[in-house]
Amino acid sequence: MILELENISQRKNGQRILSDVNLSFSKGAFFVLMGPTGCGKTTLLRVAGLLDKPSFGRMKYQSEPIPHRGKERLHVRRRMATVFQRPVLFRGSVFSNVEWGLRIRGISEDEISRKVSQVLVMVDLEGYGDRDSSTLSGGELQRVALARALVIEPSILILDEPTTSLDPNLRFNLLRRLKDLHSETGITFIMATHDFTDALSLGTTGAVMRNGRIEQTGTIDEIFYSPSTPFMASFVGMKNVFPAEFSEDGAIVEDLLIRHTSNKRGHGFLAIPPGAIVVSRETTVTSERNHFAGTIICIEREGSIFSISVNCGNLLMISSVTRSALSELDLTEGQDIHISFKASAVHVF
Amino acid sequence: MILELENISQRKNGQRILSDVNLSFSKGAFFVLMGPTGCGKTTLLRVAGLLDKPSFGRMKYQSEPIPHRGKERLHVRRRMATVFQRPVLFRGSVFSNVEWGLRIRGISEDEISRKVSQVLVMVDLEGYGDRDSSTLSGGELQRVALARALVIEPSILILDEPTTSLDPNLRFNLLRRLKDLHSETGITFIMATHDFTDALSLGTTGAVMRNGRIEQTGTIDEIFYSPSTPFMASFVGMKNVFPAEFSEDGAIVEDLLIRHTSNKRGHGFLAIPPGAIVVSRETTVTSERNHFAGTIICIEREGSIFSISVNCGNLLMISSVTRSALSELDLTEGQDIHISFKASAVHVF
Amino acid sequence: MPQLLEAFRIALDMIVSGDPVVFSIAFRTLMISVTATVIAALIFIPVGCLIHFNRFRGKRFLVSIIQTLFSVPTVLVGMLVFLLISRAGPLGSLGMLFSPGAIVLGEVLLIAPILTGLTISALSGMGRDVADTALSLGAGQLQMVLKVLSESRYMVLTAVLMGFGRAVSEIGVAIIIGGNISGYTRTLTTAIALGVGKGETSASIALGIILLALAMIVSVTVNTLQHSEK
Amino acid sequence: MPQLLEAFRIALDMIVSGDPVVFSIAFRTLMISVTATVIAALIFIPVGCLIHFNRFRGKRFLVSIIQTLFSVPTVLVGMLVFLLISRAGPLGSLGMLFSPGAIVLGEVLLIAPILTGLTISALSGMGRDVADTALSLGAGQLQMVLKVLSESRYMVLTAVLMGFGRAVSEIGVAIIIGGNISGYTRTLTTAIALGVGKGETSASIALGIILLALAMIVSVTVNTLQHSEK
Amino acid sequence: GGQSEPSAEPAMEQTTEIAEDAGNESVPPRASVSRLRVATTTSLYDTGLWSYLEPMFEEEYGVELDVLYAGTGKALEWGRRGDVDVITVHSRSREEQFVEEGYGLERVTFAYNYFLIVGSPDDPAGLEGMTPEDAFTTLMQNGEAIFVSRGDDSGTHGKEKAIWAIAGYDYEDVRTSGDWYVEGGSGMGPTLVMADEMRAYTLSDMGTYITYRSDLDLEPVVDQGDILLNVYSVLEVTSSRNPEMAANLREFLTSETVQDLIGNYGVVEYGIQLFTPCAGEGIQGI
C-alpha cells in the first residue's frame, strides 16, 4: 500500500463533507473515484494530495504515518502531484508553466528542457512552449495542467476529472498514453471521473462515493458488474432495478415472476441491463427463460442508441436497441410487443 | 433566422483563429457546435454572443445587421446569455449570483425570488440559495452558472460545454430538462460540446469545425450519419474509413471488393460503422453481401463495449461487440474468424 | 522615552475631559479629509475604470505618469493650488484661499493619483473573467464596470483607505492653502506641526495619537461595512 | 500663473546647466528614498506574506491597525524617531540624529504600513488557486509564497512604487530627524519646504519638477522591468 | 518636556574617518564629534546670513558646521536634549531661563534689528506713525482691520504678546475678541503671504520682510519704538560634545571682522541694513 486513508472525516463551515472514509491505494494501481456531483470527490482528493488536513483521521505513506506538518509531510507531498478539476495556469508561457515543478526541485536546465519537450509531445502540445498561457483554449489549458504534473514524475498522480474538456479522439489518445505510462512507470494514479468509459478503460480498482461516504470499493469489474446496492446499480447505469421477494421459484417483482440464477432468498433487489432485453414482435421459442408481453410507452434517443420503455403489467422495463434494430422492427410508441431476457442476465443483490 | 454570421474571421496576436465562418441559426433550433480541441468553438461562441468583435465579417439578428457598438448592440446582447466553458461565479451567495441578470434588468423583488427558486429547482440546486459561491463543488458551480443564464430567459442561449463536470445521471436529467425547456419555450440554443451523446440527444442542427473553419453543417443526422469528408467521418467516430475506387461492381479498397448501395464512381471514401460488422466463427449464408475472412489482431475494451481489430488481407477492420458476445463467441487474439456486413451499412462519400 | 507616556496621558486627558478646542480640530480634520476622500473617490475611481477598460495609445505611459504622481510632495500641490486660488491667481476672485474648502480641493488633487492608480491595479488584478461574465448576462458597460469594481472591492477599499490616510495625514496643503488659522482651518496635522515648531513634543504626539484614533475609527468602520456587505 | 512657466524655465536651467548643488541634493534624495524603499520592501513584503498566509486570532484587527497606520503623519514618525535617536533617547549614543541614515530609518518606518497593507491586499486578490497549484506541484511554503507574490507582481510593484512615492515626497521625517542641513541631509522636499518658507515659489516648484522627474525615472524603470520580465 | 541631564558620553570611535571625509559633499563624515551643530531661528536662517558665514567658519576652524533652523522653542529644546552645540536665537527671557537651568553657558548678544508692523499701503486703520502700543490699541478698538498673528510661540509671536501687554491688554482677551484677529500658525514667510492675501497687518522681523518685500504688497507702517528691538544672541550648550569649537563659534561671531560683515550683510542686495552688530555693547533687548 503506497497510501492509506484511515477514518478520514472532513468538516467545513460546520458541514460534514467526508464521513469516515477508509481507502488504501496499492502501489501501481490505477484507482478510479466516482460518485455523483457534490459527493466529496474533490474534497477527498485534496486530503489525499496533502493539500488539506482532514478534521479527523490519519494517513500513511508506505505504511509510515504522515505527520500533520514539517519536513516529512513536505517530503511526501513532493512525491505527489495533483491536477485540479479547474486548473489554473501561472502567468507566462506554457513552457514556464510546465517547467516550474522541475525548477523548484533544482533540476538542471538541460534536463528541464528535455523533459518538458517530452511531456508536451505526450499531451499533443508540441510547439506550444512559447505560447502565452492566457491564450489557450479550454482543452489546451487542461493538457498543460496535466503536463505540468506529469513532468514531475510523481509516485502518486492525482487527477480530478482530467479529460472533461477534450474531444473524444484526443481524449482517447491521451488516455491510452496515460495507460501506457501507468504500465511502464508503475505510477499510482488516483483519478476522479464522471466518465464510465474512462473508468472502465483505465481503472484497475476504484470506489464510488455518496454523500461523503464510500459506497463501494473494489476492482473496476466488481463496481460495474456487481453493484452492491440499488444506489450503486442505478449509479453505474443499470436502468431496470427493482425490489423483489426471492423464493425458490424465482423473484416476485410486482406481479411478475422473474427467473434468475442466484440462490438468494427473502427481500432484495434485482436489475436487468437494458441491453440484455430483446424486443420482438412475436414470441418465439428461445433459450431465454423470461418472456413478457408489454406496450411501448416511449422511444427516446440516448446518444447513438435508443431507449425503449415498455410497460409490462405494472412494471416499466427499459430496453436499449440500436438505430438499425429500431427501423428493422419498425417500432413505434403505443405498439404491443414482447420482451425477453435470459435468467443469467438478471443481476441479484 | 434569428442569428446569422457572415464571413466571420477572427485574428488574435497575428494568428488566424476563425476563417470565413458562415452560419445561420434558425429560431428555436438546438444548434450543436462540435470539433476537436482548439478548433475555435469558444472563439466563435464569443463572437456569436457579442462578447468579442470579429476582425472581419458581419452579423445579423432577425435579419437586421448588428452594429459594432451602441444601444442597439446592447439591446441584442441583452437577448442573449452565454455560459462559459470555465464559468466564474461572483462573490457572494448562490442566490445573489443567479439573481444578478434579473436585477440589472430591473425586475421586481417578488418576480426575482420566484424565478430564482424555479431555476434552482431546475438545475437540482434547491436549497442552495444561501450557500457561499466559493464553497461549491465543480458540478454545483457549473449548474449555478447555467441557472444564472437560464433565469434571464434569453432568446438565444449560448452554452460552451455546459455539462462537463456533471455525473451521467444528473447530466441526463439536466439535458432532458433543457430539451423540455427548448420545446416549451422555443429558445434558440447554441451549444458547443465534445459529447456525442449530448449532441445526438439534444441537437436539431449542428456544425463541426476544424482549424477555425466550418467543416460541415446540417442536421444532426446528416452530421453523424452522412459525414462529408474523411475528417468528419473519423471525427464522428467512424472507425473503418478507407479511400476507395468506385466502379459498377463495387468499391475496391486495397485488394478487397466491397459492395455498397451508392452509385458513386471514381475516387472517393467509404466507411463501415464498427457496430455493423458481424463477427462469426464460421461463414453462414445470410442476406449480408460482404463476407471476408480475417485474423483477430487485438481486443480492447472501450468503455462497456469491446473493439476487435481484424486483419483482412491488407485491411484492418474494426468491429465492436458487447461483452456477452465476446464471451459467447469465445474470441481471443490471433484467432481466425469471419466478418460480414450489409451493403446498405457501407457509407460512401 | 518618557515623552511617549506623557503623550498618552495627555491624549487620554484631552479625550476624557472633552477638550473643546481639540475636539473641534479633530472634527474639522475628519470632515475635511472625509469630504476630500469621498469627492476624490467619486471622481477618480471612475477615472481609473475608464483608463482600465479602454484601450488607447499611450495607456501604459499614462499609467506611468499616474504612478509618478504617487511621489508628488504635498507642498508642491499646496503651492500649485495656492497659485491657482490666491488673489493674483486665475481663480482668485472666488476668495477660496485660507478656507477649509481650499484644503479639500488641495487634498482631492493630492490623493487623485493614489485612487486612480490603485483602482487600475485593483481592476488589473481581476482579469477579464468577471467582466465577460457580467457582459454575457446582459450587463451594459456601466453595470459591468460596477460589478467588476464590487468584485475587487477589498482592493478598492484599501485604495480609499490609503487615500484617506494620505489626506488626513498631510501637512503641506493644509498649511499653504489652509493657513493653519486657529478655529477655522487648523487641522490635527497643522496643529501637530505647530506644536513641533514650539518644541511641545508630548502634546504634539498626543494630537498624533488622537489623529490615529480617528483613522482607526474610519478603517474599522470601512472594514466592518465591507465584511457585513459580503 | 507666470510662476509656473518661470518654474519650468528654472527647472530646465538647473538640469541643463547641471547645477552641482541641485544635482547633489537630487542624488541624495534618490539614494535615501530608494534605500528606504528597498529596505522596507525586503522587510515588510515578507511581513505582509506572513500575515496573509497564516491564520491567527486578531488577524482582522491587525489588518485594521495596519490600515490605520496609512494615516500616520510624517511628523509623528519624525518625532518618534527623534525621541528614539536624539542624544537623550534610548539610541542616543549612536549619534544618528541629523544624518541621512536617520532619514532612511524614519522613512522605512513611515512606509512600512503601506508596503505591508498593500502586499496583504495584493495577495488577498489572488485567491487560493495559485497557492494550491504551487503546493500541488510540490512547492515548499516559501516557494509557494514566492510564486503567489510573483503572480501578483503588478500589485506588489504598485505597492513598492507607492512606498517609494511616499518616501521621496515626505517632509516631516527629513526635517525633524534629518534637520535639512545644507550639503548633508538636505533633500529635494526639505529644500522645497525651505524655499516655500522664504517665498521663493518658482524655485521651489522647479525643485518639485525635478523631484517628479526623478520619480518618473523610477516608475518607468520599474514598469519596464516588470513588462520585460513577463 | 524632555528633561535630561547634560551627560558627557565618551567620544565615539569613528574619529579616524574624519580627516579624509571632511568637506566632501556627497560622502559626509559620520561622526558627530567632527561636526559642530548650530541651531538658529528660522528668521535668521532665511536671511541667508548663516550660509554666508558658514564657509568662512569652516575654513578658519577646519570643522563641518551643520546649521539647523527652527523656531526658538524647538532650537532651545534641541539644546536641552544635547542634540546641538550652539544656539542663536532672539528671545531674551527664554534664553535667560535656558542659561539659568544650566543648559547654556552664557547669553552673548551679537546683533540686533527691529520688528516692523507691516500692512497694505492704504493703511485702512491709519496706524502710520503711531507707537507700537498705540497701533495695537487702535487695531483692538477698530475691530475691522485684520491682524494676522504668527500664533506659533515663536520669538516674533513672543514679541507681539509683549506689545499687547504694554498696551494694557490681556492676550487671551485679544485672541478671542473677534474675526479681525487671525491666528495663523506658520512661519514668518507664510504669515506675511497670508497678511498680503488678506490685506491685513502683521508683525514681522526685518530680515524676513526684506526678503519677501518684492513679492508682496505690504509696507512698514510702524517701525519705531524700543519694544520693537530684536536682539540676536549666541549660547553655547553645556552638554556640547565639542565645547571648544562651540566657544570658537561664539568668538567668531563676536570677532571684529565678522561683526563688520554682519553690519554690511545685505546692504548691497536690499539697500538696507539688515543687522546692526552689537557684540560687547550691552544691548540686552526686551
Ligand SMILES: Nc1ncnc2c1ncn2[C@@H]1O[C@H](COP(=O)(O)OP(=O)(O)OP(=O)(O)O)[C@@H](O)[C@H]1O
Ligand atoms: N466550505 C464549504 N461549506 C459547505 N459545504 C461545502 C464546503 N465546501 C464544499 N462543500 C460541499 O461539499 C460537497 C462536496 O464537495 P466536493 O467538491 O468534494 O464534491 P465533488 O464530489 O468533487 O463534486 P463534483 O463532481 O461536482 O466536482 C459539495 O456538496 C459542496 O457543496
Ligand SMILES: Nc1ncnc2c1ncn2[C@@H]1O[C@H](COP(=O)(O)OP(=O)(O)OP(=O)(O)O)[C@@H](O)[C@H]1O
Ligand atoms: N490570443 C491568442 N493567440 C494565439 N492563439 C490563440 C489566442 N487565443 C486563442 N488562440 C488559439 O485559437 C484556437 C481556438 O481557441 P478556442 O478557445 O476557440 O478553441 P475551442 O474550440 O474552444 O477549444 P476547446 O474545445 O479546447 O475549448 C486555440 O488553438 C487557441 O490556442
Ligand SMILES: [Mg+2]
Ligand atoms: Mg469535484
Ligand SMILES: [Mg+2]
Ligand atoms: Mg473552448
